[in-house]
Amino acid sequence: MVNILPLFVQSASVKKNGKCLLGPVDLELGEAGLTIILGPNGAGKSTLLRLLHGLEKPSEGRVRFAAPRAEAYAQQAFVFQTPVMLRRTVLGNLTYPLTAHGTKRAEAQKQALTWLKIIGLAGHEHQRASQLSGGERQKLALARALIRAPQLLFLDEPCANLDGASTRDIEGLILKAREAGTRILMATHDLGQARRLATDVLFLNKGKVTEAASADSFFSSPQTSEAQAFLKGDLVI
Known part of the structure; x- marks a missing residue:
């Protein structure tokens, strides 16, 4: 099996109807870990996930895997906030x-x-x-994504609107996938969940990655005023 990582993002942006939704973004995603994407509503978290997965094409810049595009797409999976069930x-x-x-x-x-x-x-x-119930559908969607043991997994708010028991079960599956070697990028609004799961954090605001750090560093000493406000529960303007 060809290794599709690292993933390189070079000056990539997403624009719609003359408005820049994301970018420019420059980052390198390594081969291991669980990256949590944080930021206020409308910061561009879902757009970034969709860009990296290939659901959005960059208006400018590049998104490049360490393997040919067809191989890269075959070795990744995406789980949406609202689970998609086949008929x-x-x-x-x-x-x-x-x-x-x-x-x-x-x-x-x-x-x-x-x-x-x-x-x-x-x-x-x-x-x-x-x-199935909402929690059961989300567990099924995650299992469907993991059953082929993807190298890279994108998760967009997978525990939104779930109860505590379902959230615990989903987090357990995510951690087992990481331990098995799957590289994970996950957006969440839940700071408790981010602290439980993250190895590192990307913080987005107004479509830009304003901070990238290890989880320990980010949660103990965020470097930007926006991240500091976000962690305190203040409005990020």
Whole structure:
């Protein structure tokens, strides 16, 4: 398997209708860790994730992986804030990414059933995915992203609107994925969650990365006034 990281972003920006939503951004994403993206509403967190994943094309600048683009896209996954369910059963949602990439159906079902046990949905394999609760759908979406062991995983507010138990379960899956070697970029509004999960932090404000630091450094001594205000719960203007 080709290593797709590091990921290089060079003077990249995203513009829509004459307005700059993000950038210019310059950063290098290394091969290990769990980067948490923080910032006020409208800072550009989701846009940055979409740009890095390829859902947004840069209006200017470049986003470059250490591998050809097709290989890079095949080795990454994205989980949205509102989980996207295929119009299939729970089992069908999990087998799809495997069979779509050439895994034989029997083997795909075997792996999917194992994942259903991991996420606590054993016995639900024939249920329509759309009938699951919000927390169950998010766990299924995350399992569907992880079942192919991607090198890079993007998470956009995966625990928004979930209760404490579901959040705990999702965080557990995320940490296990990181321990297994998956590089993770995750946007969240939850500072407690950021402190629990982050190895490093990107802080965005008004479409720009204004601070990038290790988690310990960021939470103990943020360097910018905007980050200081954000961590205190003040409005960031």
